[in-house]
Amino acid sequence: MYISTKTGYALRAMIELALTGDKQPLSIAELANRQQLPSKYLERLFSLLKKSELVKSRKGTNGGYLLAREAETITLQDVMHAVEESHYYTYCRHQKIDADYCQGLSCHLRGFWDRIGTDLESYFSNINLQSIINKYIRGDHEANLFE
């Protein structure tokens, strides 16, 4: 189990937006330059972030992206979910069991995997951009990562 670079890239860019604030939008080119990320790839990630309404955009000259909500309200779960578009289940894709044919051990384990899924989801939902910034970017060791 691992967390994809997609999520890693998206998080870095989102934090960059949060640090900039909403004075003015940041363009993909600027974001890619600051974070040393491939700009075309970032562009695609941002179209996903926008679809999930985590960022808003302004077209044309001096355009770019802004956070759509306050950094405190955007969680790691939000970012991961927006960007990882796999059409399999996010957790436990081996759980594609036909409900009509639900019997035996693998069926009993369905409840187990559901539990794992909700636990992880709740874990990632309790980490927001602002707390990451406070603790790891600003380096406030007193700060709590979880809200």
Place this chain on the structure above:
Amino acid sequence: MYISTKTGYALRAMIELALTGDKQPLSIAELANRQQLPSKYLERLFSLLKKSELVKSRKGTNGGYLLAREAETITLQDVMHAVEESHYYTYCRHQKIDADYCQGLSCHLRGFWDRIGTDLESYFSNINLQSIINKYIRGDHEANLFE
């Protein structure tokens, strides 16, 4: 982020072994049949489980596999780690940062991803085969999934 079918398959097979006990080994053929899994694929998974010393084997007629330790001492973390052989980091493979060139935001986030990694590892390490069986196979709703 998701949990692979590899892990799902391996867990089912390991639970089957735990339920059988150590009276006699279970062959791959028998396991594959009971769990409706592709036997050749299971075979490969078991070579990994054995390499990690989670199971022991007996060759020849009436041979097969047994748990190498008590079900209480085998965790989901153990199974996942044994079976997911990717040579990337288990968590956060986008963290392949050259330490000599560690600067800026992505470097600060290294600490963050390390924290995520250890949190997840500790989560999965607190779930063992026996507690899964108690709670989800035997259906004891009073049982605690975590030790």
Place this chain on the structure above:
DNA sequence: TAATAACATACTGAATTAGTAGGAGTTCGC
């Protein structure tokens, strides 16, 4: 109106996953 930047789509190569095939080496029961 021209520059700028988001938006859209389609493509590539590499890695991993999931599963198959065939055979070599061990051990057991007879």
Place this chain on the structure above:
DNA sequence: GCGAACTCCTACTAATTCAGTATGTTATTA
């Protein structure tokens, strides 16, 4: 000892996802 029943080992294939590139269209603004 011999053959059946196993594990064990290596190499292959197909499908999927990941990471990144290329090209062009649309909207905004200076």
